Amino acid sequence: MFRFIVRRLLQMVLAFFGTTLIVYALMFAGQGDPIQALAGERPVTAAQRAYLTEKYHLDATGVGGFFYRYFDYISNLLRGDLGESLTGRSIGDILAAAWPVTIKLALIAIAVAVVFGVTAGVLAGIRRASIFDNATLLLTLLVLGIPTIVLAPLAQYFLGVKWQLFPPTAGADPDFFALLLPGIVLGSLSLATALRLTRTSVAENLRADYVRTARSKGLPNRRVVSVHVLRNSLIPVITFLGVEVGNLMSGAIITEGVFNIPGVGFNLFRGIRTEDGPLVVGIVSVLVVVYLVSNLVVDILYAVLDPRIRYE
Amino acid sequence: MRVRRLAAWTALPLAVTLGLVACGSGGDGGSGESDPNAAVRIEIAEPQHLVPTNTNETSGSQVLAALFSPLVDYDEAHKPYEVAAESITSEDNTTWTIKLKDGYTFHNGEAVTAENYIDAWNYGAYAPNGQNSSYFFEKIAGYDDLQGDSPKAKTLSGLKKVDDLTFTVTLSQPYSEFKAMLGYTAFYPLPKAAFSAPGELAEGYEQAPIGQGPFKMKGTWQHDAKVEVERYDAFPGEQPKVAGVEFRIYQQLTAAYADVLSDNLDVIKTIPTENLSTAGTDLGDRFQQSPASSLHFLAFPTFQEEFSNPDVRKAISMAIDREEITRSIFKDSQQPARSFVSPAVAGYRENTVGASGEFDPAKAKTLYQAAGGPSKITLSYNGDGGHKDWIDATCNQLKANLGVDCVGTAEPKFADLLTKVKAKQPVGLFRMGWVMDYPSMENYLGPLYSTNGSSNYYGYSNPDFDRLLAEGASAPDEEAAIKKYQEAEDMLAEDLPVVPLRFGQNNFGHSTKVKNVEMDLFDRIDLIKIEAIK
Numbered sequence: 001m002f003r004f005i006v007r008r009l010l011q012m013v014l015a016f017f018g019t020t021l022i023v024y025a026l027m028f029a030g031q032g033d034p035i036q037a038l039a040g041e042r043p044v045t046a047a048q049r050a051y052l053t054e055k056y057h058l059d060a061t062g063v064g065g066f067f068y069r070y071f072d073y074i075s076n077l078l079r080g081d082l083g084e085s086l087t088g089r090s091i092g093d094i095l096a097a098a099w100p101v102t103i104k105l106a107l108i109a110i111a112v113a114v115v116f117g118v119t120a121g122v123l124a125g126i127r128r129a130s131i132f133d134n135a136t137l138l139l140t141l142l143v144l145g146i147p148t149i150v151l152a153p154l155a156q157y158f159l160g161v162k163w164q165l166f167p168p169t170a171g172a173d174p175d176f177f178a179l180l181l182p183g184i185v186l187g188s189l190s191l192a193t194a195l196r197l198t199r200t201s202v203a204e205n206l207r208a209d210y211v212r213t214a215r216s217k218g219l220p221n222r223r224v225v226s227v228h229v230l231r232n233s234l235i236p237v238i239t240f241l242g243v244e245v246g247n248l249m250s251g252a253i254i255t256e257g258v259f260n261i262p263g264v265g266f267n268l269f270r271g272i273r274t275e276d277g278p279l280v281v282g283i284v285s286v287l288v289v290v291y292l293v294s295n296l297v298v299d300i301l302y303a304v305l306d307p308r309i310r311y312e
Numbered sequence: 313m314r315v316r317r318l319a320a321w322t323a324l325p326l327a328v329t330l331g332l333v334a335c336g337s338g339g340d341g342g343s344g345e346s347d348p349n350a351a352v353r354i355e356i357a358e359p360q361h362l363v364p365t366n367t368n369e370t371s372g373s374q375v376l377a378a379l380f381s382p383l384v385d386y387d388e389a390h391k392p393y394e395v396a397a398e399s400i401t402s403e404d405n406t407t408w409t410i411k412l413k414d415g416y417t418f419h420n421g422e423a424v425t426a427e428n429y430i431d432a433w434n435y436g437a438y439a440p441n442g443q444n445s446s447y448f449f450e451k452i453a454g455y456d457d458l459q460g461d462s463p464k465a466k467t468l469s470g471l472k473k474v475d476d477l478t479f480t481v482t483l484s485q486p487y488s489e490f491k492a493m494l495g496y497t498a499f500y501p502l503p504k505a506a507f508s509a510p511g512e513l514a515e516g517y518e519q520a521p522i523g524q525g526p527f528k529m530k531g532t533w534q535h536d537a538k539v540e541v542e543r544y545d546a547f548p549g550e551q552p553k554v555a556g557v558e559f560r561i562y563q564q565l566t567a568a569y570a571d572v573l574s575d576n577l578d579v580i581k582t583i584p585t586e587n588l589s590t591a592g593t594d595l596g597d598r599f600q601q602s603p604a605s606s607l608h609f610l611a612f613p614t615f616q617e618e619f620s621n622p623d624v625r626k627a628i629s630m631a632i633d634r635e636e637i638t639r640s641i642f643k644d645s646q647q648p649a650r651s652f653v654s655p656a657v658a659g660y661r662e663n664t665v666g667a668s669g670e671f672d673p674a675k676a677k678t679l680y681q682a683a684g685g686p687s688k689i690t691l692s693y694n695g696d697g698g699h700k701d702w703i704d705a706t707c708n709q710l711k712a713n714l715g716v717d718c719v720g721t722a723e724p725k726f727a728d729l730l731t732k733v734k735a736k737q738p739v740g741l742f743r744m745g746w747v748m749d750y751p752s753m754e755n756y757l758g759p760l761y762s763t764n765g766s767s768n769y770y771g772y773s774n775p776d777f778d779r780l781l782a783e784g785a786s787a788p789d790e791e792a793a794i795k796k797y798q799e800a801e802d803m804l805a806e807d808l809p810v811v812p813l814r815f816g817q818n819n820f821g822h823s824t825k826v827k828n829v830e831m832d833l834f835d836r837i838d839l840i841k842i843e844a845i846k
Contacts, residue, residue, distance in 0.1 A: 033725075033727035033728075033731065036725070036726065036727030036730065037725060037726075037727055039444070042368060042747075043759075043766055043767055045444075045446055045447045046459075047439035047440075047442060047443075047446050047459060048442055048443070048444055048446065050439070050442075050461065051439070051440065051441075051442025052442065055442075087360045087361070088361070089535065093535075094535070094536075097535060097536065098536070153566065156567075156570050157570065160570055160574060161570050161573045161574050164574055167574075167576060168567075168570040168571055168573070168574050168576060169562075169567045169568075169570060169571050169576065171537070171560070172534065172536060172537025172538060172561070173537065256563075257563055257564045257567070258564065258566065258567055259567060260562050260563065260564065260567040260568070260571075262535075262536030262537060262561070262563070266536065266563055267536070269563065270358070270563060275725075
């Protein structure tokens with residue numbers, strides 16, 4: 001197990017450099033005129049242009065310029081300096097302010113997905129073809145079919161503005177209650193997927209030989225389901241949720257925008273819109289690490305859940 | 313908030329089981345009595361900068377308008393009058409004497425002196441500081457010496473202190489409307505505390521700017537979250553009627569709109585496009601419109617053979633039904649334009665475009681064919697600005713009314729469009745917009761149509777027009793200057809290098825908790841007039 005973790009960590013280093021290189025290259029290639037993008041439609045003065053060009057080495061173009069800027073960026077990164085955004089703010093500070101709220105939001109979403117998704121999935125799996133099973137199938141199909149870009153404003157309008165059950169936006173320093181609605185909206189998609197996965201897995205495992213053995217041993221149904229079936233059924237769900245944690249952390253660009261939560265997705269969106277290369281690359285570099293770590297945790301959880309799975 | 317949360321928890325199960333519409337929003341907002349101890353909450357986007365000479369977008373200048381008091385403001389007729397200045401006078405339109413009012417202090421207690429203005433303007437004009445608004449100082453003598461990589465000088469030779477409350481500004485050329493320029497953000501003073509060394513801005517000044525205006529900072533700029541200001545009691549000018557303002561930062565206007573609807577936010581400065589059609593019913597008389605300074609137009613590449621004939625340009629203008637487009641596409645959030653300057657400036661006259669601004673398809677077609685206009689027209693625009701709808705509508709009108717083929721071509725960003733236009737690539741007609749820097753006809757005519765204008769991308773060059781502008785700038789007074797500018801504008805109607813299409817409007821709204829919400833010419837909420845309702 002130890003060797004496996006070390007090996008994975010080494011792979012992570014490679015993956016990290018590979019992905020940052022790709023992201024940097026994409027941002028570099030896609031960049032039109034970031035100075036004009038920053039100014040919107042106002043004319044840019046020569047002085048302002050010269051100032052920004054020099055500060056961000058925007059005159060280094062072509063392949064040579066690309067590697068010059070990339071290595072400059074990486075060497076700063078290794079010293080823990082994420083650089084400055086085009087508006088002159090430290091990207092480290094931006095991220096430090098953005099992470100806590102995004103993590104809170106992601107945790108709420110995951111909690112919603114696990115508590116409601118897995119529970120309902122188990123129930124639906126046990127009572128296959130019941131009214132409950134069919135009802136959840138219909139509901140999850142509906143949720144999976146509605147993209148967040150529709151669901152989030154709808155939820156905001158009805159629950160926030162019309163009926164005023166929740167505050168319509170969360171703002172910068174939200175309490176748990178203000179984050180609940182965005183969390184539910186964000187988690188609803190994961191919830192639906194987790195529910196379908198759990199239901200299928202449980203339904204399948206209920207017919208497995210070891211369940212019949214457990215039943216014939218005279219074990220109570222509750223124990224059969226909660227210990228034998230559930231543990232085995234959770235493997236695909238854990239895989240899914242592991243990847244989902246990465247997804248949710250990467251910031252729900254839409255949800256954070258609709259509910260005005262200045263998290264990671266909020267900043268990423270602004271970075272893309274204003275062609276702020278340093279900001280986008282900085283955020284994505286950190287996200288790469290989040291993905292890598294969450295995948296590692298999933299791999300380790302496999303081994304815990306299923307002793308047959310061992311990596312050596 | 314507390315109360316509503318409790319109500320929400322109890323209402324949720326009710327609403328679910330009974331399908332009830334729960335929880336009204338406490339309806340006692342109508343008393344209308346002003347509450348001087350309350351703060352109001354105003355929507356802004358994250359400002360790019362909060363240094364006066366570096367701020368040229370509306371969010372930043374809205375915050376700075378709370379922290380600073382301008383030298384001049386503008387009256388109903390859009391003419392400047394003194395605020396922080398006692399008097400601004402000139403004999404020859406070249407050397408201007410600015411006398412400051414006594415009694416103004418910065419929020420840290422420093423008295424405001426002439427030096428504060430001189431230091432701030434020098435800082436703004438010095439090219440290596442990379443200030444966004446440095447071009448505002450280009451009319452001042454010595455500006456050129458501060459430009460380039462290693463400028464010859466660090467201070468403008470045209471700025472001279474006379475005494476503590478007086479200084480003179482010498483311009484490199486006479487300019488009759490210099491006074492009108494001074495109301496903008498770039499001309500605020502900076503306290504000594506803003507500088508760590510002469511000409512060097514202290515680190516962290518931007519996080520909590522110290523000004524001499526009616527409000528002072530409360531805490532620091534909380535990026536992506538809010539900027540809070542509170543009333544500065546030692547302010548000698550007209551005191552605001554609220555205790556403070558919270559500028560709340562939004563990334564998406566739809567979120568701000570939802571907050572205004574539920575009284576979680578007091579003022580939204582721009583109603584999002586998708587809500588414009590319902591804003592009237594949602595907000596009632598709390599949905600307001602006011603003229604803005606922006607002008608939207610289609611520009612001709614006059615250097616291209618096919619558009620070099622003014623009759624072709626006039627025919628195209630006559631074939632566009634402006635009313636139809638502002639009504640069906642913009643839901644009356646913009647107004648049809650038939651002039652080259654906005655109603656937001658003194659000297660504006662209606663319908664200066666004249667006959668070629670009237671929608672007359674039959675005449676347009678005859679004229680177009682007689683002048684031999686091209687059989688295919690391209691309209692170029694930037695795809696990220698929501699212009700597709702009206703460009704397509706315009707194209708359809710041209711197709712139907714002129715019998716030509718017309719396509720709208722999107723460039724990804726405005727910068728891409730500009731690059732192509734500057735390189736004189738054949739993009740066809742292209743869309744442009746203009747927002748004034750200061751309320752003067754000159755600001756619409758000079759940069760856009762003079763031969764060396766900074767934003768004259770259409771190759772329009774008319775020596776008579778240039779001469780009239782120069783005469784206007786050196787005219788003895790404002791009235792005389794406006795006359796010259798109006799003559800110049802009439803000349804544009806003859807040549808029609810661009811087709812004016814629409815004037816922008818501010819479409820803003822407010823909650824039930826505030827009143828007297830007004831917007832100024834620079835798209836800023838008037839913070840002196842706004843009142844909170846008890």
